[in-house]
Amino acid sequence: MSDLGTLLRAFADSLLGRIVISYLLIFTVPFLAPLSFITLIGFRGLRHLFSYEPKQSVLHRLDPRIKVIYPVLIGGVSIFLDWQFVYGLAAFTAIPWLVLRPSAQRARVIITLAVVPVIGIIWQQGLFHTTGNQGHLVYRFAPTLSWLGTPGLSSSGLIYGLQQGGRTLAAVLAALIVLFTTTPSEVVWAFYKFRLPAQAGLAFTAALRFLPQLVERMTVLLQVVQVRGYDLTLPRWWQVYRWPFYIAHVIGVLPIVTIPLLVNALRTTAVMAMVVDARAFGAYPRRTSLRVHRIGVPDVIAWLLLVLVAAAVIALNVLQIGNRQI
Amino acid sequence: MPDVRIDNLSFTYPGTSKPVLRELTLRIPAGEVVLLTGPSGCGKSTLALALAGLIPARINGLLRGAVYLDEAAIGGLSIHEVSQRVGIVFQNPDNQLVHLSVEEEVAFGPENLMLPAEEIERRVTEALEATGILALRHEQIYALSGGQKQRVAIAGALAMRPQLLVLDEPTSDLDPVGTQEVLAVLRRLNERDHMSIVLIEHKIDEVISWVNRVLLMDRGTIVLDAAPAHAFTERDLWQSAGVAVPQLAQVAHALPEIFAGALPLSVDDAYRALKGTAFTAALRAHSAPLGPPLAHQPPPPVAGEPLLRWQGVGLAYDRHQVLFDVDLGIWPQEWVALIGANGSGKTSLASLVMGFQSPTRGSISVQGKRVKTGNISRQAHTIASLFQAADTMLFAGTVEHELLFGLRHRRAKSLDDVLPLERALEITDLTAYRAANPFHLSHGQRKRLAIGALLMRQPSTLILDEPTTGQDEGHARVFFQFLEALRTQQQLTYLMITHDMRAVARYARRVVALRAGRVALDGPPDVVFARRNELAECGIVPPPIAHLHARLCDDQAQRVALRPDQFLRMGNAVEVTS
Numbered sequence: 001m002s003d004l005g006t007l008l009r010a011f012a013d014s015l016l017g018r019i020v021i022s023y024l025l026i027f028t029v030p031f032l033a034p035l036s037f038i039t040l041i042g043f044r045g046l047r048h049l050f051s052y053e054p055k056q057s058v059l060h061r062l063d064p065r066i067k068v069i070y071p072v073l074i075g076g077v078s079i080f081l082d083w084q085f086v087y088g089l090a091a092f093t094a095i096p097w098l099v100l101r102p103s104a105q106r107a108r109v110i111i112t113l114a115v116v117p118v119i120g121i122i123w124q125q126g127l128f129h130t131t132g133n134q135g136h137l138v139y140r141f142a143p144t145l146s147w148l149g150t151p152g153l154s155s156s157g158l159i160y161g162l163q164q165g166g167r168t169l170a171a172v173l174a175a176l177i178v179l180f181t182t183t184p185s186e187v188v189w190a191f192y193k194f195r196l197p198a199q200a201g202l203a204f205t206a207a208l209r210f211l212p213q214l215v216e217r218m219t220v221l222l223q224v225v226q227v228r229g230y231d232l233t234l235p236r237w238w239q240v241y242r243w244p245f246y247i248a249h250v251i252g253v254l255p256i257v258t259i260p261l262l263v264n265a266l267r268t269t270a271v272m273a274m275v276v277d278a279r280a281f282g283a284y285p286r287r288t289s290l291r292v293h294r295i296g297v298p299d300v301i302a303w304l305l306l307v308l309v310a311a312a313v314i315a316l317n318v319l320q321i322g323n324r325q326i
Numbered sequence: 327m328p329d330v331r332i333d334n335l336s337f338t339y340p341g342t343s344k345p346v347l348r349e350l351t352l353r354i355p356a357g358e359v360v361l362l363t364g365p366s367g368c369g370k371s372t373l374a375l376a377l378a379g380l381i382p383a384r385i386n387g388l389l390r391g392a393v394y395l396d397e398a399a400i401g402g403l404s405i406h407e408v409s410q411r412v413g414i415v416f417q418n419p420d421n422q423l424v425h426l427s428v429e430e431e432v433a434f435g436p437e438n439l440m441l442p443a444e445e446i447e448r449r450v451t452e453a454l455e456a457t458g459i460l461a462l463r464h465e466q467i468y469a470l471s472g473g474q475k476q477r478v479a480i481a482g483a484l485a486m487r488p489q490l491l492v493l494d495e496p497t498s499d500l501d502p503v504g505t506q507e508v509l510a511v512l513r514r515l516n517e518r519d520h521m522s523i524v525l526i527e528h529k530i531d532e533v534i535s536w537v538n539r540v541l542l543m544d545r546g547t548i549v550l551d552a553a554p555a556h557a558f559t560e561r562d563l564w565q566s567a568g569v570a571v572p573q574l575a576q577v578a579h580a581l582p583e584i585f586a587g588a589l590p591l592s593v594d595d596a597y598r599a600l601k602g603t604a605f606t607a608a609l610r611a612h613s614a615p616l617g618p619p620l621a622h623q624p625p626p627p628v629a630g631e632p633l634l635r636w637q638g639v640g641l642a643y644d645r646h647q648v649l650f651d652v653d654l655g656i657w658p659q660e661w662v663a664l665i666g667a668n669g670s671g672k673t674s675l676a677s678l679v680m681g682f683q684s685p686t687r688g689s690i691s692v693q694g695k696r697v698k699t700g701n702i703s704r705q706a707h708t709i710a711s712l713f714q715a716a717d718t719m720l721f722a723g724t725v726e727h728e729l730l731f732g733l734r735h736r737r738a739k740s741l742d743d744v745l746p747l748e749r750a751l752e753i754t755d756l757t758a759y760r761a762a763n764p765f766h767l768s769h770g771q772r773k774r775l776a777i778g779a780l781l782m783r784q785p786s787t788l789i790l791d792e793p794t795t796g797q798d799e800g801h802a803r804v805f806f807q808f809l810e811a812l813r814t815q816q817q818l819t820y821l822m823i824t825h826d827m828r829a830v831a832r833y834a835r836r837v838v839a840l841r842a843g844r845v846a847l848d849g850p851p852d853v854v855f856a857r858r859n860e861l862a863e864c865g866i867v868p869p870p871i872a873h874l875h876a877r878l879c880d881d882q883a884q885r886v887a888l889r890p891d892q893f894l895r896m897g898n899a900v901e902v903t904s
Contacts, residue, residue: 037371051426052426054466074621107406124488141464146357183426183427183430184426184430185424185425185427185430185433185434186424202424205425208426209423209424209425209426212468213420220713220718221718221764223680223682223702223711223713224713224718224719225721225735226702226703226706227680227702227703227706227710227711227713227719227780228706228719228721228731228735228779228780229703229706229731229732229733229735229783230731230732230733230735231703231704231735232702232703233700233701233703233704242424249735252735256721257807259721260718260721266423266720267421270832271416271418271422271786272421272422272424273384274380274384274414275414275416275421275422275424275482276376276424277380277383277384277405277406277409278378278380278405278413278414278483278486279409279434279435279438279482279486280388280405280406280409280410280435280438280439281434281438282406283341283404283406284438284439284440286440286441287437287438288436288437288440288441288442288443288446288895289433289437289443289446290429290433290436290437290443290446290450292443292445293878304469310783
């Protein structure tokens with residue numbers, strides 16, 4: 001066993017071994033990111049990506065204005081906090097998800113959208129946040145990889161990536177709560193109450209409404225090109241000789257399907273614009289609402305929590321305890 | 327309710343010289359239900375947009391003349407003022423619903439009018455009641471059927487409290503059940519609330535019995551304006567416009583001694599007139615008695631193995647079972663129609679054989695080879711699929727490039743097994759257009775081009791998904807005749823998914839009806855359409871002539887006539903031509 005260990009160590013120290021390990025370090029994460037997206041969400045899951053999930057929960061009943069303010073506040077305060085506190089903030093944004101208990105399908109979406117970018121950021125900063133002094137390298141890449149522009153995997157880069165990743169994690173977790181628990185009309189109402197233009201609210205609504213349709217049309221178009229003979233057959237993992245052909249074809253199909261997709265989207269938009277006109281949208285500078293939110297105890301508690309978070313962050317910064325170092 | 331008056335209306339779209347509407351003059355009294363029909367491109371939809379004030383308010387062009395609601399010219403009103411007088415509903419419900427839930431969608435218009443919450447609530451409830459979807463108030467729109475979505479769109483328009491409702495082919499994307507749902511709502515709105523309705527529709531058979539007036543439009547002008555009972559007297563007008571006269575009207579014309587000039591507008595009317603006559607006695611004498619149930623697969627039309635075979639096929643999405651133990655075979659050169667309500671599993675059954683998805687149990691084979699899921703381009707070598715919107719199948723800049731598209735992007739570059747380009751152009755009658763942009767061709771030419779592109783790899787089978795949806799009878803007939811000639815010439819097998827029962831009756835050699843993921847009926851069209859009650863369980867209404875025949879034989883006929891000429895022959899009457 002010790003012989004095998006020595007052999008492996010010798011290989012790892014050799015130029016070939018270092019090249020192999022370097023390539024693995026560089027390309028594993030970029031490979032895992034789309035793989036996790038395909039595995040956890042998949043093409044069919046795209047339609048649930050940013051869509052409202054009907055449920056009877058306290059978060060669904062909460063004042064839409066709180067839910068619109070919430071990601072803005074979390075995103076804002078995360079900028080001013082040092083990284084240990086950022087992860088405290090991220091833990092705070094995880095609490096609503098524990099209350100909400102989303103379906104398994106949405107849970108997969110949340111994990112993918114929140115965690116995968118964080119891993120990506122940590123990896124990217126680990127590779128490229130190298131500040132001249134190379135003493136902090138966790139692993140030095142083989143010199144044959146100098147064309148990549150990075151000497152190796154840096155510990156300071158990884159820590160910096162961890163900080164940035166925490167900020168992203170907190171912001172994404174907060175933003176997804178709004179999308180999953182708030183209907184478009186509630187968002188429009190909140191926009192209106194914040195004196196933002198109704199058109200912005202309608203654009204938001206339309207985007208959410210038509211995203212699943214866009215995904216379905218894309219699915220149909222991909223089927224159409226294949227029926228027409230365009231080969232998009234996924235090779236088996238061991239059919240290495242077919243992978244370049246497959247990747248080239250996947251890239252090649254994008255401009256082919258994009259134009260019909262756009263044309264179709266424009267046609268749909270034209271009909272929708274006429275419908276919106278025919279329902280008197282924009283006839284008056286203001287609009288009323290069927291459902292007007294009445295402030296309840298959960299809203300008061302939620303507002304207080306948001307104020308407390310803001311106050312705590314200000315205090316941490318003023319007292320020089322949790323203010324951002326880098 | 328105001329009268330609608332169209333005064334000398336002409337309209338030309340920008341960039342074109344030919345007017346779409348030509349000096350159109352018309353008056354629609356309050357409370358009238360008007361059927362507006364005519365060939366595709368005759369100007370029906372443009373007239374609908376003008377009635378709703380979207381022309382000239384939102385669509386540019388050269389407009390002459392005016393539309394009046396009583397004394398108010400629509401062109402002089404703002405769009406939100408018009409929207410409270412005229413409601414418009416478009417063809418595709420998915421494109422016209424803005425919100426996610428039914429209540430939000432219906433409330434959207436009144437909210438824009440700045441009405442108080444109590445008034446919005448009242449309007450929403452009334453509109454949902456009028457369209458029979460009050461129970462769906464808190465449902466999410468994506469969970470509704472096509473018919474329900476279209477009713478939401480109508481409710482959204484009704485919440486604006488219009489006096490006139492204009493509907494542009496509201497049922498063309500719907501199955502028979504959805505179509506009946508929508509038509510029942512319109513009928514109730516007119517009968518209960520005396521609402522004026524302008525209904526643009528190709529399904530004349532299904533609406534003729536309750537409209538007050540029929541307008542036939544051709545080349546931008548009204549060529550016929552008559553009460554339904556007199557609308558089909560001048561059959562030449564309908565023929566020259568390429569719109570089919572209802573089957574029952576053809577029968578009435580051929581049997582003047584029975585109908586005495588009165589036109590039957592429904593199967594009930596025709597049944598009452600024909601019941602107890604010598605014609606019916608002869609018809610019954612010619613009709614063999616009903617046989618055993620048809621749930622089992624009929625004997626193969628030719629010896630040998632089927633071309634397409636589903637064996638014990640089941641399909642489920644998560645916990646939702648779509649297909650249950652389907653056993654089905656399709657033999658070479660058959661033309662099989664796959665019918666059933668939306669959600670019955672038709673599209674899933676066809677998508678499995680193309681390899682779009684894999685079954686959760688059972689196996690599917692084409693020409694004796696098991697279908698490999700995901701290997702679609704290879705599968706396209708033996709079986710091809712014409713999608714409902716054929717325009718989405720065109721990607722290239724010229725007809726020639728379009729035909730060669732699949733060959734350029736496949737893995738094997740051998741040209742041994744492909745149809746020569748010249749032959750494909752010849753088959754599709756597009757030789758003169760080989761350098762033309764596909765989108766400069768007519769609708770029929772584009773459909774032929776899409777088929778030609780599929781034929782380049784010489785498949786033995788074509789899946790036709792709603793091949794003529796949204797087309798008028800004349801264009802549909804021409805396309806079906808092309809398909810029939812092609813089938814004979816190229817020895818093709820067709821699997822056609824459709825809601826058009828007249829086309830099934832005329833062209834299919836075999837009908838497979840699905841009910842909730844199971845094969846419920848399987849046999850020749852004249853046998854399947856005799857099973858009126860079993861078809862009703864599948865959400866299918868047979869063509870009027872088959873329906874009438876079955877009723878006159880007290881649902882005991884083994885086979886029914888599929889066309890008026892057959893029906894008349896079986897009753898020993900003179901033959902007619904449609």
